[in-house]
Structures are given as C-alpha cells and as structure tokens.
Amino acid sequence: MPLPDDTEVAEPLLAPLAGPQCINATNRSRKTRFNTASSLPWLAIAITSLFWVTVFSVAFAYRSATQCDERAGDFGRAHHLENGTSHRTIFSNYKYSIHCGNSPEAARRAGCQYDMLSNYWVPEACMDNNAVAEYQSDGSWHPFLDENHTVMLSSPDEMGSVLGGFYYTSIRDHIIHCASLWKKQFRVWAEAREAFDAIVADEEHTMHCAQFLVDMTDNGPDYREIPIKVFVGYATCWVRV
Numbered sequence: 001m002p003l004p005d006d007t008e009v010a011e012p013l014l015a016p017l018a019g020p021q022c023i024n025a026t027n028r029s030r031k032t033r034f035n036t037a038s039s040l041p042w043l044a045i046a047i048t049s050l051f052w053v054t055v056f057s058v059a060f061a062y063r064s065a066t067q068c069d070e071r072a073g074d075f076g077r078a079h080h081l082e083n084g085t086s087h088r089t090i091f092s093n094y095k096y097s098i099h100c101g102n103s104p105e106a107a108r109r110a111g112c113q114y115d116m117l118s119n120y121w122v123p124e125a126c127m128d129n130n131a132v133a134e135y136q137s138d139g140s141w142h143p144f145l146d147e148n149h150t151v152m153l154s155s156p157d158e159m160g161s162v163l164g165g166f167y168y169t170s171i172r173d174h175i176i177h178c179a180s181l182w183k184k185q186f187r188v189w190a191e192a193r194e195a196f197d198a199i200v201a202d203e204e205h206t207m208h209c210a211q212f213l214v215d216m217t218d219n220g221p222d223y224r225e226i227p228i229k230v231f232v233g234y235a236t237c238w239v240r241v
Contacts (some may be wrong), residue, residue: 091201098123104161114160116141117180118199121160126197128184135180140172175216178209 100112107121145151
C-alpha cells in the first residue's frame, strides 16, 4: 500500500484540441484599361487612390490576422495547458510549501500528521479528517504489526512510526483505501481546495488503484457472466472560459 516517495504530479493524456481558424478573404484585383492619351490625370488620381487603399487594406488585414492569431494562440494555449502537453497543468497554481521530511521525527517537527487513509505523513494544511473518518467507517482499516494480525497498532502516530516503515492490514482495506481516495480526489477538484496532498495528485497511485480493483475481480466469481443494468444518460460538458 505505501507509495514511492518521489511522486510526480500527474498530467492528463488527452490530445490537444484544435483552435479556431482564421480565414482572411482577399479581393481579386480588377484590370482596368485606361486611355493613356486622354486620361493621364485620372490615371494619376486612380493610382494614388489605389496606393492608399492598398496601404490601409494591408494594415487592416495584418491587424486582423494578428488579433486572430492571438486569439487562436490563447485558445490553443488554454487547451494545451488543460490537456497536459506542456509543463503547465491544473496544478501550476499550487506549490509545495511544506514537506514532511524522511522520518517520523522530521515529520513531527514540520507539524505533519500521519494520514492513515493515504499511508503518508501529511502537512496539517492538507489533512482531510472527514475523508479519514469516512474511510474508517468501513471498519476494515485496523493495522497490525504482523502478517498474522495478532498485534494491533493503537494510533495513527504509532502506525506512522512503526519499525521498518510498514505494517499489515487486509486486501479489503486496500480496496476501501482506493475507493476513499477517489472520493477525496473528487472533492478536492470540485471544491477547488486551497491545499491538497501529493498522493491525491499522483498519477502512478491512481493508476495502481484502478488496476488493483480490476485485478481483484479475478479472485472471485466470474464477473463477466454476471449481468448488470446500464442506464443511458445525457451529460453536461463544462468548458473553461
């Protein structure tokens, strides 16, 4: 259940969406025949007028193209950030302001608490006690010092300080651990919380939990043969503006 210490911020793997296209219409020049013998003054006026019309047309077209390119760039850049194709992501407005160190003693000095849901020492600002309580309500969270479940650990602090850096629970507990973290993860995004721990944002752990739950279906009845009703729905798509 413990995760690697060097968690990386996850980035979505969706393909970037295409931005709006600018289509600039060009006017076809009309060829006009002039009577050079009798229309030289008018020809001069026409050429001068055409010159200034051309200058202003080019300037206007350039300005329009530039503005459109900027809008397309902003649109593309927004989706670029949204879809994880650059180093900036939805996590870019956050920063790691507190770290819990590499030992129980260092974690306590930093004001961290042991989060039995994530199995990590977590800065106080990122502790979600409601999520921990929901996780505990299943009753399968109890930790033991040994694989045979004979010596129970009595507190979160004892769990986080256990000799060797690991303890034992159960497969059921690990399933609840994954499900509870996903609930917590949703609330973090939905509520736009000011702080959240790195485990919530860790792609590797999220993918581990997904694969773990799929693998668990191989240990019971053949779920491929058990029917389940699926209702057709119609979703709203929220678009960032």
